[in-house]
Amino acid sequence: MDEAELWGAELARAGRASSPRQVTARVVDVTAEGRVNLDLLGALVPDVPCTDSYRNRAAGDWVAVQLGARPVVLWRLGDDPAEAEAATVTELAQDAAQDMIAVSAFTWGTGAPGGSGWQTVTQLYTRKDSNGIGQLYAQIGATDPSPPTTPTRPPKTVTISPTASGSWRDGRPDDYASSPTQGTWTSRGPRRGGWFYGTAIASACSGKTVSSMKVKFTRKRGAGRNSRVPMHLYLHDHTSPPSGQLDLDDGPEELLRLSVGAKGTATLPASWRSQLASGAARGLAIYTTGSADYGAFTDGRIVITFSAS
Structure with a gap:
């Protein structure tokens, strides 16, 4: 029997039938297995399991705890976490985008391209950037400013x-x-x-x-x-x-x-x-x-x- 179970059994033996079945507690730390160490009713209770609804677990969270033979964290108390999750999703998307190269159009044929604005490339150069992603540079014969330069991305984490x-x-x-x-x-x-x-x-x-x-x-x-x-x-x-x-x-x-x-x-x-x-x-x-x-x-x-x- 681990410490969380011992603590729950002690509560049960104390006969606290009139006390609330749910209490609030503060998360002291999150364990490597995803459980939490709680400051629960003034005692440090380690390795308390959590329901799947308690996501993005972090030290300092205030949570609702179901008492019993083994305490269980039900959910986090506080603001809607949607904004924080949206920021996390955006960060992940930006990181994934570093591995992508965008091309507005790609066609081929045996003759010159149709439409206006096409220019003949006299030399084509390539290199790898700091992320190891290929870059292309087209040397042309006419005088024409380049399109806006794509901001340089930092190397990947x-x-x-x-x-x-x-x-x-x-x-x-x-x-x-x-x-x-x-x-x-x-x-x-x-x-x-x-x-x-x-x-x-x-x-x-x-x-x-x-x-x-x-x-x-x-x-x-x-x-x-x-x-x-x-x-x-x-x-x-x-x-x-x-x-x-x-x-x-x-x-x-x-x-x-x-x-x-x-x-x-x-x-x-x-x-x-x-x-x-x-x-x-x-x-x-x-x-x-x-x-x-x-x-x-x-x-x-x-x-x-x-x-x-």
Whole structure:
């Protein structure tokens, strides 16, 4: 029986038949499986399932909860989400349009084209733009201004997954913690964790202007307290896991707080994305001392967006 079921059973045993069957609660975090951790009647209740009608789940939402042997989130309270969903659909459509090339008309034949305005092309040139999409340029013999130039689209967003990750303690890899971990839980001393990307980040950014870098993390279950803890993030300059100590560079930055099982996204500072894009830094690490912020984390995908050059 998990913690949500235990909490529901405790409510049932308390004999609260006269209390409302539905209550409101605040979402603390969303888990990697799509469940939510709730601040429910003053207690942190993790891994509460949700109905399909509760879409676009996010920390901070106020929701209606059906009480029982196992609490269930029914729906979000608040404004109609239609506007937010419309913006998301528009963003997805614009991203898909980057892979499309529009041509107003395409015909062929054995003779010259009919109608007015046609011009003979003396040379035809082609190249790939920053997105790898072909461009055509027609050189003509007459003096005629070109049509309006299509605005240059930024390069497509890329996602870089770590090639390796792990934990270190006492200056060497930790045999007892496979996931990146921060803090001290036993008397053996503090752990530090790292994510490694080889040279993939700098390669993806080469010749492009980076507008943002975001990194996705998930808080691992069974490591530390259930309540939210901050990730103490650092940069490092390793392309792969070191056999000795994992060195820490710039940091710490507390960009994200996660409760047990929760997923979240942190936006990296401008100075950090510059170092990662140039290759001066190669990856991310976590480190702290003490047990207050002890926790283990997985994922580590970095999402890089670019601006038009």
